Amino acid sequence: MAVLAPASGSATPVARRKRLGRTLSDRRTRFGLVNAAPVVVYLLILFVYPIFSTLMLSLKGEDGGLTLHWYADAFRGANLEILLTTLRISAETSLLALVVGFALASAISRLTPLWAGLAMLVVIVPHFISALVRTYGWIILLGDNGVVNNVLTDLHFPGAPFQLLYNETGVVIGTTAVMLPYTVLLLYAVMKGIDRRLLAAAASMGAGRITIFRRVYVPLVAPGLVNAGVLSFILCLGYYLTPALMGGEKQTMVASLIDEQVMKQNQWNGASALGIILLLLTFAGLLLLRLLKSAGEALRNRGTAS
Amino acid sequence: MIELRPTLAGRITLTVLATLILLFLALPIVVIVVTSFGKDAFGDFPPSAWTFGWYKQLFADGSKWPAALSLSALVAAMTTVFSLVLGMTAATALVRSELPLRSAVYGLVLAPLVIPQVVIALGLFLLFEPAAMLGSPIAIALGHTVLASPIAVMILMATLKGIDERLEDAAASMGAGRLTVWRRVTLPLALPGLVAAGIFSFITSFDEFFISQFLSSVDTVTLPVQVFNVLQYNVDPSVTAVSAILIAVAVVALALVAVARRLGGSGRQDGLLPTEPAVGLSAGSETP
Numbered sequence: 001m002a003v004l005a006p007a008s009g010s011a012t013p014v015a016r017r018k019r020l021g022r023t024l025s026d027r028r029t030r031f032g033l034v035n036a037a038p039v040v041v042y043l044l045i046l047f048v049y050p051i052f053s054t055l056m057l058s059l060k061g062e063d064g065g066l067t068l069h070w071y072a073d074a075f076r077g078a079n080l081e082i083l084l085t086t087l088r089i090s091a092e093t094s095l096l097a098l099v100v101g102f103a104l105a106s107a108i109s110r111l112t113p114l115w116a117g118l119a120m121l122v123v124i125v126p127h128f129i130s131a132l133v134r135t136y137g138w139i140i141l142l143g144d145n146g147v148v149n150n151v152l153t154d155l156h157f158p159g160a161p162f163q164l165l166y167n168e169t170g171v172v173i174g175t176t177a178v179m180l181p182y183t184v185l186l187l188y189a190v191m192k193g194i195d196r197r198l199l200a201a202a203a204s205m206g207a208g209r210i211t212i213f214r215r216v217y218v219p220l221v222a223p224g225l226v227n228a229g230v231l232s233f234i235l236c237l238g239y240y241l242t243p244a245l246m247g248g249e250k251q252t253m254v255a256s257l258i259d260e261q262v263m264k265q266n267q268w269n270g271a272s273a274l275g276i277i278l279l280l281l282t283f284a285g286l287l288l289l290r291l292l293k294s295a296g297e298a299l300r301n302r303g304t305a306s
Numbered sequence: 307m308i309e310l311r312p313t314l315a316g317r318i319t320l321t322v323l324a325t326l327i328l329l330f331l332a333l334p335i336v337v338i339v340v341t342s343f344g345k346d347a348f349g350d351f352p353p354s355a356w357t358f359g360w361y362k363q364l365f366a367d368g369s370k371w372p373a374a375l376s377l378s379a380l381v382a383a384m385t386t387v388f389s390l391v392l393g394m395t396a397a398t399a400l401v402r403s404e405l406p407l408r409s410a411v412y413g414l415v416l417a418p419l420v421i422p423q424v425v426i427a428l429g430l431f432l433l434f435e436p437a438a439m440l441g442s443p444i445a446i447a448l449g450h451t452v453l454a455s456p457i458a459v460m461i462l463m464a465t466l467k468g469i470d471e472r473l474e475d476a477a478a479s480m481g482a483g484r485l486t487v488w489r490r491v492t493l494p495l496a497l498p499g500l501v502a503a504g505i506f507s508f509i510t511s512f513d514e515f516f517i518s519q520f521l522s523s524v525d526t527v528t529l530p531v532q533v534f535n536v537l538q539y540n541v542d543p544s545v546t547a548v549s550a551i552l553i554a555v556a557v558v559a560l561a562l563v564a565v566a567r568r569l570g571g572s573g574r575q576d577g578l579l580p581t582e583p584a585v586g587l588s589a590g591s592e593t594p
Contacts, residue, residue: 032403036411039396039455043414047452050429051421057432100327107324110312122328126335129556130513132530133549136537137334140341140546147337180331209313238422240516245537255424255516262431262520272432275425282422 051279058272070273079257083277086253089168089243090236093175098229100176101183102221108184109191120188127181135242138174139165142246166248174242179235183228190224226292234285238278254278335553342550360547370532371548377443378512378529384447385454385511386504392451393458393503394496400459401466415459418452426452427520434521441523449521450511457510458503465499466492501566505559512555 061067073079108119126134141147142164152160164170198220202212218225240255247253254274261271312320342360344353364371396415399405418426430449431440439445469492477487493500515530522531529548536545 026404028404029406032399032405035395035399035403036405037395039392039399039415039459040411042392042455043418043452046430046433046448047418047426048414050433051425053432054425054429100330103320103323104327107320110320119324119328122332125557125560126331128509128560129335130515130530130552132513132515132533132537133338133552134334136533136545136549137338139537140337141334147333177330177334180327209316234420234422238424240424241534245534255422258424258428259519262428268432271428275422275428278422279425282420286420 054272054275057269058276060269070269071277073270074273074277079274082252082254082257085251086237089171089175089251089253090233090239092168092172093179093236094229094233096172096176097179097183097232098225101180101187101228102225104180105184105187105191108188109194123181123184126177127185131178131241134177135174135245138170138177138242139246142170142173165246168247168251170246171243171251174246175236175239178239178242179232182232182235186228186231187221187224190221194220223293223296226296227289230285230289230292234282237281237285338546338549339553342546360544363544364547369544370527371529371544374527374529374532377526381443381447381450381518381528382508382511384444385450386507388447388451389454389458389507390500390504392455393462393507394500396455396459397462397466401463402471416456419456423453423516427517430517431520440521441526443526446518446521446526446528447511449517450514451507453514453517454507454510457506461503461506462496462499465496465503468499469495498566498569502563505563505566509556509559513552 058070059066059068061069074083104119104123108116108123111119143149144161144163144165146164148164149161152162162169164173194217199212199216202216203209207215238255239253240259243251243253244256244259254277258271258274261267261274340352343356343358345355345357345359346353363369396411400408400412400415405411427449430445430452434440434442434445434449473495474487474491477491478484482490513530514528515534518528518531519534522528527535529552533545533548533552536542
C-alpha cells in the first residue's frame with residue numbers, strides 16, 4: 001500500500017496525516033522514539049517543569065495574581081548592586097581567563113606532541129577535580145601567611161604582603177582558575193587547526209611579527225576567542241562556590257543572594273525572579289554567540305567571494 | 307616544512323609564561339595534598355613536620371565524615387545507574403535511528419550543561435520541598451542525574467558512532483533478534499564508553515555541591531556540602547585530608563578512564579573525555 005501511495009508533496013491534510021502515520025510506523029522511527037522517551041520524560045519532569053514552576057513563582061503576587069513586583073525588587077537597591085557586581089566580576093574573570101588562556105593555548109599549540117600532551121594533562125586533570133577543593137587550595141595559598149605572600153615578601157616585592165583574600169582580587173583569581181581550563185580547551189582546538197604556513201606566507205611578503213599577529217593570527221583565532229569569552233562569562237554568572245568562600249561582603253553574587261533568600265529568608269518568589277533573570281542573561285549570551293557566529297561566517301564568505 | 311621561525315626571546319617568554327600558568331593550575335591541588343600530611347594543617351608550606359594524624363582523625367569516634375562519605379558514595383552510585391540507563395537509550399536514539407525532532411531532543415539533552423546550576427537547584431528545591439523529599443538520597447541522586455546524564459549521552463554518542471553499524475546489521479541478518487544483537491555485539495563493543503560514562507557520572511555526583519546544598523537536610527549532608535560548611539563556619543583541620551581524598555578519587559577516576567580507553571583499542575574513542583560538551587555547545591549546533 002505504501003508503495004502505491006501518491007508521491008509526497010501533495011499537501012492536503014489527509015495526505016499529510018498519512019505521511020505522518022507512515023513515518024511513525026517506520027521501524028527505525030519507532031525504535032528511536034522508544035529509546036528517546038526515557039531521557040525526554042526525565043528531563044521534562046526534573047529539568048523543564050521545575051524551571052517552568054520557578055518562572056510561575058516569580059510572577060505570582062501575594063494575592064495569587066500575576067505581578068512583576070519581584071522583578072522590580074530585583075532591580076532595586078542592594079539587589080541591583082549585587083546584579084551589577086555579578087556582571088562586573090563575570091566580565092573581569094572571563095577577560096582574564098581569555099587572555100591567560102590565549103597565552104597558554106598558543107604556547108601549547110607550538111610544542112611537540114609529547115610535551116603538548118603533558119601540558120594538556122595539567123590543564124585537564126584540575127578541570128575534573130572538585131572546584132570546592134581547588135578553591136580551598138587557593139585559600140591556603142593566598143592567606144596573609146600563605147605561600148604567595150611569603151614568596152613575595154622574601155623577594156622584597158614592593159607592597160608585599162598583600163590582602164589577597166575576602167576581596168575582589170581573591171574572587172577573580174579563584175574564579176579564573178576554575179574557568180581557565182574551558183578557555184584553554186576551546187582556544188587550543190582552534191589554534192591546532194590553523195595552517196601555520198599562512199603566517200610564514202605573510203612574513204615572506206614583508207609583514208612584521210606584530211602585523212602578522214594582528215592581521216593574520218588573531219583573525220584566525222577570533223571564532224575561538226568569541227566562544228571562549230562568552231561561554232566563560234555565562235558560566236560565571238551563576239557561579240556560587242568561589243565568590244562565597246573567597247569574597248567579602250562586597251563580592252556577593254546573584255547565586256549567593258538566591259541561596260540566602262531561599263535558605264534564610266524563605267523568600268522563594270524573589271529568589272525565583274533572580275533565577276529567571278540569570279536564565280535570561282544566559283539565553284542572551286547564547287543568542288549573541290549564535291549571531292556572532294553567523295556574522296562571522298557571512299564575513300568570511302564575502303571575503304572568499306571577492 | 308615552511309615555518310615562521312620563532313625568535314629566541316619569543317620562545318623563552320612563551321615558555322616561562324606557559325610554565326607559570328600551568329603552575330597556577332596545579333599549585334592549589336599540590337598545596338592541599340602536601341599540607342594534608344603536615345603537622346600544622348593550615349598554611350605552613352612546606353610543612354616542617356609530617357603526620358598521618360589528620361587522616362586518622364577522619365575515622366575517629368564522633369567524626370561526621372564517615373556518614374557524609376557513605377551518603378555521597380550512595381548518591382553517586384544511584385546517579386551512575388540512572389545516568390547510564392538514560393545515556394545509553396538516548397545515545398541509541400540519537401545515533402541509531404530516524405528520530406523526529408532530533409535536534410530538539412539533542413538540545414534538550416545538552417541544555418543542563420549551560421543553564422546556571424543555581425537555577426536548576428532552585429527548581430529542584432521547589433519540586434521536592436512540597437513532596438517532603440528534602441534530604442532523601444534518592445532526591446539528591448535524581449537531581450545529580452540532570453547534570454550527569456548529558457555527559458553520559460555525549461560520551462556514549464561518540465562511542466556508538468565509533469562502532470561499525472554493519473556489524474549489528476550482519477548479526478541481525480543472521481537471525482539475531484534486536485536484544486541479542488544489543489547484548490552480544492553492541493554492548494561488548496561499547497563497554498569502554500560505558501565505563502567512561504559511568505565513571506564521569508559518578509564523579510559528577512560525588513563532587514557536586516550546589517544541588518546537594520539545596521536538597522540536603524540537617525542530617526543528610528553530602529561530603530562536598532560538609533566540606534563547604536567547615537570552610538565557611540567552623541574550623542576542622544581534617545578538612546584538608548578530606549580534600550586530598552577528593553583529589554585522589556578524581557585522579558583515580560581519570561586513570562581508570564585512560565585504562566578503559568587503552569583497552570578499548572580500535573575505533574574512534576576520542577569521545578571518552580567529556581571536554582567536548584563545552585566545545586559542542588559553544589559551536590551552537592552539532593556537526594552530523
